[in-house]
Amino acid sequence: MSAYHTPVMVDEVVSALRVKASGKYIDCTTGEGGHSLAILEAAKPPPSILCLDVDAEALQTARRRLEAYGDNATLRRANYREVAAVARENGFAGADGLLLDVGLSSLQLDKGERGFSFRHDAPLDMRFDVSQAVAASEIVNGYEEGALADVIYRYGEERRSRHIARAIVRSRPVRTTTELAEIVSRSVGRRRGRIHPATRTFQAIRIAVNDEFDNIHRGLAGAIETLGAEGRLAVITYHSLEDRIVKSALRLQAAECICPPSAPECVCEHEPTVRLVNRRVIKPSAGEIRANARSRSARLRVAERINQKQTNYPYPLP
Numbered sequence: 001m002s003a004y005h006t007p008v009m010v011d012e013v014v015s016a017l018r019v020k021a022s023g024k025y026i027d028c029t030t031g032e033g034g035h036s037l038a039i040l041e042a043a044k045p046p047p048s049i050l051c052l053d054v055d056a057e058a059l060q061t062a063r064r065r066l067e068a069y070g071d072n073a074t075l076r077r078a079n080y081r082e083v084a085a086v087a088r089e090n091g092f093a094g095a096d097g098l099l100l101d102v103g104l105s106s107l108q109l110d111k112g113e114r115g116f117s118f119r120h121d122a123p124l125d126m127r128f129d130v131s132q133a134v135a136a137s138e139i140v141n142g143y144e145e146g147a148l149a150d151v152i153y154r155y156g157e158e159r160r161s162r163h164i165a166r167a168i169v170r171s172r173p174v175r176t177t178t179e180l181a182e183i184v185s186r187s188v189g190r191r192r193g194r195i196h197p198a199t200r201t202f203q204a205i206r207i208a209v210n211d212e213f214d215n216i217h218r219g220l221a222g223a224i225e226t227l228g229a230e231g232r233l234a235v236i237t238y239h240s241l242e243d244r245i246v247k248s249a250l251r252l253q254a255a256e257c258i259c260p261p262s263a264p265e266c267v268c269e270h271e272p273t274v275r276l277v278n279r280r281v282i283k284p285s286a287g288e289i290r291a292n293a294r295s296r297s298a299r300l301r302v303a304e305r306i307n308q309k310q311t312n313y314p315y316p317l318p
């Protein structure tokens, strides 16, 4: 097994982005640099790439791996919700392609002390950006019971959310991942199937800690704004809630009309900013899933910039 996070659907991403010699690309979620490296290797002379991540530790590894490409790789610690501004500052406005590979990396999941996994006993952290003030502990121990239940329901699709929130509030202070997993398991009871009873609750708290859905909304708008004519955007997600956000945001951007269905005639004068390159979502091959089980839930969507109008879709999305 590689010492690094195994990038998902690399060939599909490189071909979706139509990587070209001397092109300009942005990897919004560089992680350990697997996709960035593949983009740099895909054309000669190599393209230039702006590599973003909020995780300073991941960027350090990426920096080492991309070193051989010198000035062709520019690394910046930044949240991709700011991609439009960061691209402008670094000469990447009008880019040929952007990649978002959202969520967390194997490095983060496997590093017990980061607190992402109930398989390691660690303080409740779950921050991608360790300089951020709010960690999982603030949510688990600080949210009022109803708000905690809402997080677990909305971001984890957990039907037993109220029950779990009550059990957590009664057990406060909850200090570690193991304690949290035990509280959730006791209140949910044993489930059939392979998934651990605390999986959904951990996912929900991680999404809330990192404000992941709002970042995706804003990141997509910024990414489209940053693309040059016929530039391509590739987005990989890992669960249905994320994919739904991407699917509806891209459909909205691609729509000729965004009037409510009840409107008797079109009054929106909406102009599409992208075209959808693949109507059906792209999934990893059976071979890739065999080689890397963590790729199995990955879904890739691709869009192409079709005009340089301001991307002014209504925010937040309907």
Ligand SMILES: C[S@@+](CC[C@H](N)C(=O)[O-])C[C@H]1O[C@@H](n2cnc3c(N)ncnc32)[C@H](O)[C@@H]1O
Binding pocket: 005, 006, 007, 008, 028, 029, 030, 031, 032, 033, 034, 035, 036, 052, 053, 054, 055, 058, 078, 079, 080, 081, 101, 102, 103, 104, 105, 106, 128, 210, 215
């Ligand atoms: C699935 S991993 C990417 C792996 C990468 N493609 C590779 O080949 O190694 C997702 C990465 O996105 C980063 N990330 C998550 N949210 C972010 C955000 N809002 N802005 C920038 N990076 C973010 C995480 O820190 C993590 O390193």
